[in-house]
Amino acid sequence: MTLRDRLFTAYANLAMAHAAVTDGAQRYGPKHFMIRARLLKGLQNGTMKIGTLLADERIKLVQDKSCAYCGADGKLSLDHLLPKNSGGPESADNVVWACRTCNSSKKDTDVLRWLSAQGRFPFLLLLRRYLKLAIQHSESAGIMDSDSAVAGDLPFDVEAIPTSFPAPAGLALWVAPRAP
Numbered sequence: 001m002t003l004r005d006r007l008f009t010a011y012a013n014l015a016m017a018h019a020a021v022t023d024g025a026q027r028y029g030p031k032h033f034m035i036r037a038r039l040l041k042g043l044q045n046g047t048m049k050i051g052t053l054l055a056d057e058r059i060k061l062v063q064d065k066s067c068a069y070c071g072a073d074g075k076l077s078l079d080h081l082l083p084k085n086s087g088g089p090e091s092a093d094n095v096v097w098a099c100r101t102c103n104s105s106k107k108d109t110d111v112l113r114w115l116s117a118q119g120r121f122p123f124l125l126l127l128r129r130y131l132k133l134a135i136q137h138s139e140s141a142g143i144m145d146s147d148s149a150v151a152g153d154l155p156f157d158v159e160a161i162p163t164s165f166p167a168p169a170g171l172a173l174w175v176a177p178r179a180p
C-alpha cells in the first residue's frame with residue numbers, strides 16, 4: 001500500500017468520525033459513510049485537498065492552556081507531535097502543550113504509538129493535525145507513492161496510524177481540561 005493510500009484512507013475515516021461526533025451520533029450512519037467515500041475519492045483524484053491547519057489553531061487558541069494528552073493544567077512544556085530530530089517541522093502546527101507526567105511517560109515514543117500502548121484512541125483533532133503534518137511531509141518529500149512499508153525514515157509512524165475507528169460514542173474532538 002502506498003503512503004498516499006494509507007494517509008488518505010485514515011484522513012477520510014477521520015472526517016467520517018469527526019462528522020459523527022459533531023452530530024452527537026452513537027454510531028456511524030449513511031451520511032457519515034458518504035462523507036468518507038466522497039472525501040477519499042476527492043483526495044485520490046485531486047479534486048479535494050486536506051483542510052488547512054487554521055481551524056485547529058483556532059481551537060487551540062480558545063482552549064485553556066492544558067495538556068493535550070490528559071487535560072492537566074499544571075506545569076506544561078511544549079511537545080512536538082512529529083519529533084524534530086526525525087524531521088518534524090519547526091512550525092507551530094507541530095507543537096502542543098504536555099504536562100510533566102505525560103512528557104516523561106511518552107519520552108521519544110511516537111504519540112500515536114504511545115496512546116495506543118495505553119489502549120487510548122487519539123483525540124480527533126490531535127489525530128487530524130498529525131495526519132495533516134504527515135501528508136504535508138510526504139508531499140514535500142515526494143514520497144506519497146512510496147510503499148508505506150519501505151518508505152524509510154519518517155517523522156511519523158505509519159504503522160501506528162489507526163486503520164479502524166471506534167464508534168463515535170467513544171470518541172472526543174479534544175481533551176477536556178482538568179486540574180492536575
Ligand SMILES: [Zn+2]
Pocket residue numbers: 067068069070071072098099100101102103
Ligand atoms: Zn498530561
